[in-house]
Amino acid sequence: MGRLLALLAALVAGAWIAYTEQQLPESAPVGTPKTEFSGERAFADVNFLAAVPHPVGSVANANVRDAIVGRMLRVGLEPEIRPGVGVQIPRRAPDLILAGRVENIVGILRGRDPSLPALVLMAHYDSVPGSPGAADDLMGVAAALETARAIAARGTPVRDVIVLITDGEEAGLLGANHFFQRDPLARRTGLVMNLEARGSTGRVQMFQTSPQNAGLIRVFQETAVRPASSSLAVMIYEKMPNDTDLTESLRVGIPGLNYAIIGGQFDYHSATSTAANLDRRSLQDMGSQALAMASEIAFSPNLPDPGPSPVYANLFGDVLLAYPTWFGWVLIAAIGVMLVFAVRWARHSGEFPARDLLHGAGAFAFAGAGTAAILQFARRLTGAEFGFLEQRFLLAQSVAWEWAIMLTALGFMMLCAAELARTRRWVAAVPLVAGLACSAFGQLDLIGLVAGVLAAAIGAATYGRPVSRKGAWAGGLIFALALTAILQALAPAAAFVLAWPLFVAALGAAATALSARHGVVAMATLVVLAAVALGWQGGLSHFAFEGMDLMPLFAVQMVTAAMVLWPLAQPDQGRSPARWVGVGVLALGLGLTLSVRADDPWSPRHxxxxxxxxxxxxxxxxxxxxxxxxxxxxxxxxxxxxxxxxxxxxxxxxxxxxxxxxxxxxxxxxxxxxxxxxxxxxxxxxxxxxxxxxxxxxxxxxxxxxxxxxxxxxxxxxxxxxxxxxxxxxxxxxxxxxxxxxxxxxxxxxxxxxxxxxxxxxxxxxxxxxxxxxxxxxxxxxxxxxxxxxxxxx
Ligand SMILES: [Zn+2]
Incomplete structure (x- = not known):
């Protein structure tokens, strides 16, 4: 029972840390000192500009343009409308040509040395048809204006700061295309910071950079206020078919950083993207992060030097951990050493058969593949089809849906751990049934099928005889170490996702001799380490949930959660009541999924x-x-x-x-x-x-x-x-x-x-x-x- 309480304590504390980390700063009031970013001052602009939809070429867009010019004059920038034609042939559609007349707005804050390459703060003012575009991208426009104003209040910058408000972004990055391909002013650009939105709330992520970003990340690391960024986000974004204006400046080789929110995606490109529905705290977060970096660049005579991109991610608060790629191998070696000691110490307190290691590794693999099958089943169970418009049913109730996923995955992982202490093989059938059932909703579901069959095969080989807790945990961690090494070899920018929680888990394993040590101190150590790892990983999971409608992704999250939770989740051998908890949590998750399906989420807000x-x-x-x-x-x-x-x-x-x-x-x-x-x-x-x-x-x-x-x-x-x-x-x-x-x-x-x-x-x-x-x-x-x-x- 003590172990079960410890598990619950770790889960609650981990959730609390993740929740705290996602909290947004309060929007700073209008009376905030002029040298600082005020969300409320910037919000006044959003409120004024985001009255109606204003796609490129519309009368409403011309009105927004004029209002921005007026606003630039008031904050002390020299505004200018720079018209042109943008032409875009999208990489993924060579038989499509997007073109249009655009009117970019440029506002210059003069620096002391006009010969230095300028800092460009970029956002776009056009919206998609049908959306007032308060978040996408008038929030970016307002943040850029307020950032430039705050820089001006800090004195004359060393270099020019150019606020570039592009036109026609939604119609194919047309304004940015014109600017960076044909506007002579572009040749003066040294660094671009682009401000964007894909939703209406959430933490601002610095999700994309130019290649060779060592210098940029160093400055970002030293200056950013509560940074939210990782080399993984940059890697994933490169693989996604999305583009922002930064694509155009990167294309001509100008270094840059891209900031955006991705929370509350229901409002993305939607009529509900109004000023009232925009989370002003997100605007504050964007401004605080952008001003810190922009001010550093504007007042420094040197731009960041290029160099090999490091591996990096934010920890908690103001900390961004960054290291060169090779250091990932050092981490892996350190984890390996800790695991060797953990196994040796654990054997002092009683031998366990070596094949327990194998069964532990199998249980982790089963938990991962099984999670993919079961979450894919849950996704099908909601009744929502896949696609940008089709998934809006889930976006309208994203909080309940996120809870449903978390509970379902967690319940299954607890079931995996609990059943390893017993001799039942039937647990292998759970992901198989779920995976096969994915195809019962109208079409063949290959993801569910493959994940279900794979999990069942692993499960059948793994379950069926009792496995010691120490052996299982050690085997699972060795399996995770192998995965980490593979990831480090193939995609080092992503390896920290496994390496960091695994480091924490190995620390716990070594400190408690694979949980063989009983007593309050050992148990408390495991709880604290698990909470820290889960809290950190919760932020990543939330980001993945907001950004992608892709259930198999959470298999990775479940393996990382299992690394730290396993010694608490695997009960003592025998008929422990703890084994029913996993079944209960799993049922709760699937029940919540059914309630998401049954709900009619449509309302004036959604x-x-x-x-x-x-x-x-x-x-x-x-x-x-x-x-x-x-x-x-x-x-x-x-x-x-x-x-x-x-x-x-x-x-x-x-x-x-x-x-x-x-x-x-x-x-x-x-x-x-x-x-x-x-x-x-x-x-x-x-x-x-x-x-x-x-x-x-x-x-x-x-x-x-x-x-x-x-x-x-x-x-x-x-x-x-x-x-x-x-x-x-x-x-x-x-x-x-x-x-x-x-x-x-x-x-x-x-x-x-x-x-x-x-x-x-x-x-x-x-x-x-x-x-x-x-x-x-x-x-x-x-x-x-x-x-x-x-x-x-x-
Ligand atoms: Zn946009």
Missing amino acids: PKVTYVGYQIEHDTGRAWRFALPGDGSSWTEQVLAADGGSAQLVRQWWWRRPHLRAPARAVEAQPPSITLERNPAGTLRLTAAPPAEARTLEMQVRASTAAQITAIAGVPTSAPLPAGKWVRVNWVSAGEAIDLTIQPAQPGRLDVRYVAGIDRWPAAATPLPPRPTDLMAWDDSDSTFVTGARAFTW
Whole structure:
């Protein structure tokens, strides 16, 4: 019973440490000294700027632009609007070209030596359609302005500080592309700090850096206020298909740091990203962290030197631990030595068979693979599909869902430990059943299947005879050490995730002779070390939970938790009542999962996504009402049926998702004007002017013979037009034309199809009924789309 109480104490203390570490600073009041960052002063800007959605090219965006210029004047920056054209061919979609006219805002705080490379504080002012963008990214804008203001209050900096507020980030990093590729001011940039958001709350993470970041991390380590960052986050972000404006400055080799929040992702790109829903404490956290670093750079005559990237992560409070990659091997060796001593001392107090080590290693592997299977099952059990829009059901109840995952995983781990003390093999069937059941929700679930079968195989070989606690723990730690060594060899930036808690566990193992030592002191040592390790690891788990909808990831978390919890979780051999606790916690976790499934989370704070549009097919004069399927709301049904037609599921070239479409009343619409001319030089010039009021013009072009797009709106490009293949060009602008210079190989034909987007419902159509408050318009919902096609020969 004492062991069970110790386990509970470790869990409670660990959770408390993790919770404390995630706490945000209070937003500093308006009266805070001018040299410091005040969340409340910055929030006043967010409140003022985030009134309505303001995508690039909209009138609302121009209003936000003017307001930012006014604000720059008041805080003592020299503002300037720097217009241009951004062109983006995304790495992962070579047949897509994003382009648009942008108006970047630059505000300069003059330093003493204008010849020194400048510090650039970057954020973007445009929002996605349908979202006021309070967090993404007016929070970044306000933080950059308040940071520059506080630097100015500290005196004249050594180097220039340039506040760069980009335009068109959401449409493809267009403003940053223009600035770093073509604005002469970019050549003066020495370092970029980008401020971003992917949610509306949570700790600010410094999640991305330029390569060779040794000098940067040293300055970050020395100056940052309560830093939250790790080399793992940087490594993961490199593998993710996400981009921010920093991608553009990194592309031209400028060093940089990227800061963002990822908590409260329900509000990301959502109509609910209002000033009222923004956590001002996150704004304070972003500002305090950014000001500390920015001030150091601004007042220092030298920029950080490049050097091999270290391994680093924040511990608690103000500590960021960083060391060179090779030191990871030193840690591994130290852990190995501690484990050898632990095993030797443990054998003094009674031998255990060597094969106990093997069974312990098996139990850890079983716990890891089994966790992946069981959490994948829990994820399926929620009923939510996978995908950006599909998982919003879970984002709307993320607190309950996070608890469900934690309890389910923890319960299973306790079950793994408890059953090792007995002779039952049935426990191997638990992840097998869960893994197979993953496929019972409509489609084959490969993750669940593989994890379940793997876990069952390991479990069947491991369980079935009683294993000593010391032997099991030692075997588990040796298994974890092997995993750490593999990780250190393959991805040293990530190895600390295992190495640090394993170091703590090995310390506990050596100090208590693998828990063979009984008594209050030994037990207290295990509890304290477990709480510290769990508390630290809880922060990482929370970050992983917020950032990724990927259950197998938590297998790693369960192995690291097992490292420190095992000696407390494995009861004495025999019929200990403790073994039922794991089953109870597991049941609690799955019960909570079922309650997440049963809950109707939609409310005015968490409205459900709806998407409707009006399509006018110009060439035929027909019109349709269309909608995203599956929102199940009678409001959407009412919109679709308003003109008496019935809806059918269709796919159209300009929409990635299949959608419901019903005939609608035809209304007048102006098409874009599209022409093709021959230039004297033998090239072709395709000019497309969006109709009045249209903010977007998407075109697909297909050449019958191979050709090349050599310029877009005056910007030299090199985009192939393979013969017979559609290439998509998305243009955003306030009514201005786009022209493409095309270099054909031989005579041929050019097919063009287009969709022009107007940010409102057609005035002549039956108007939209008012939306219930638990529904919201998503992205460019409620817009009019004029579609059609053209063909040219040359
Ligand atoms: Zn953004």
